[in-house]
Amino acid sequence: MKELKLDFDDFMEYLISKHQNVKINYPNLDIQESDLIKILMASYLDKFAAKLSLEFYEHPITVAEIDNVIDNYDFNQIRNEINFDFKVPDEIEELETKVKIKSKGKVFIIHKNDADHFPSNPHAHWIDSNLKIDLSNGKCYHIRKHISTLSKKEFIDLRAKATNLGVELPELK
Template sequence: MSKENVDPQLKHIEELRELFDKLQKHFNVQESEILDALYLRLDHKYNFEWAGDIWNLNLSFDDAKHILEDFDFAILRDVIETDISLLPSDLRINRKARVKFKGDIWVIHKYDQDPFPSCPHAHNIYNGIKLDLSNGKCYRVRKHIYTLNRKDFLEFRKNAVQVFKGVLPTLTLE
């Protein structure tokens, strides 16, 4: 496939992968630490819904390097243990479920702060797409980009019911 025919979203993901790789080498840390650090530094500015929203940004290497130049990556490696009784029991278990479907991994949060597009909805961890669990419509930010076909969507819901310990939205398929 020629460079002219590359899907713009795939091109953007590849550019971010290259950026994260350069940052990883520059700061001598793991890619996950770069993503976590960018999320921590930029969440207040962009009001992210989840860490995967980092993939929607357009950052240059110099901008990202500047954002992270004084970040203490050691804080991402430190573990602070607390007594489990600090959290109410309904927040400790079943807060989210991972659904693997056709090679992608989707996360459903039981207590997602944003009810859009459905409550709950699923996040694709690779590309930031949100799946409305009532009708199969997929969104990037708040723009509808495609709809899963009926058969795939119903199979996805069947898989989700098996792992998600909450109530899925009522089906509203047309």
């Protein structure tokens, strides 16, 4: 019997459970959910012939595919980095960032061409936790579930900073 591919919500839910297991197995490492997503993307983007990393979410994968990659990955190597100058070839389309917003040590990103328009277009991402902020009303979502709302002061400040940086924001709801 062929295993079903996970839809986005089930994928994120399963990934959260895998993240908890990884944190238990590697207690001395600060491994984020976004690290698991990056590992999966690196493993499967070629399979899907994707040009942008966000296209990864348009090609669901199975639990077995997730397990195969995550269970066999050496997370001790995850923080090793090599920095070098690299010019991205003109043929490569990059996901262009509109703005990065820092708040209390967290970095939120608003993309120019985000393929996912939930919860607003545009919206802010906190990649490390898959948290999204609806820029039309300040509601915060985790895996498409409303979990909190920014205070009026925080929301006004966020919109003002984004507007000052030239971001076209959705209308207020």
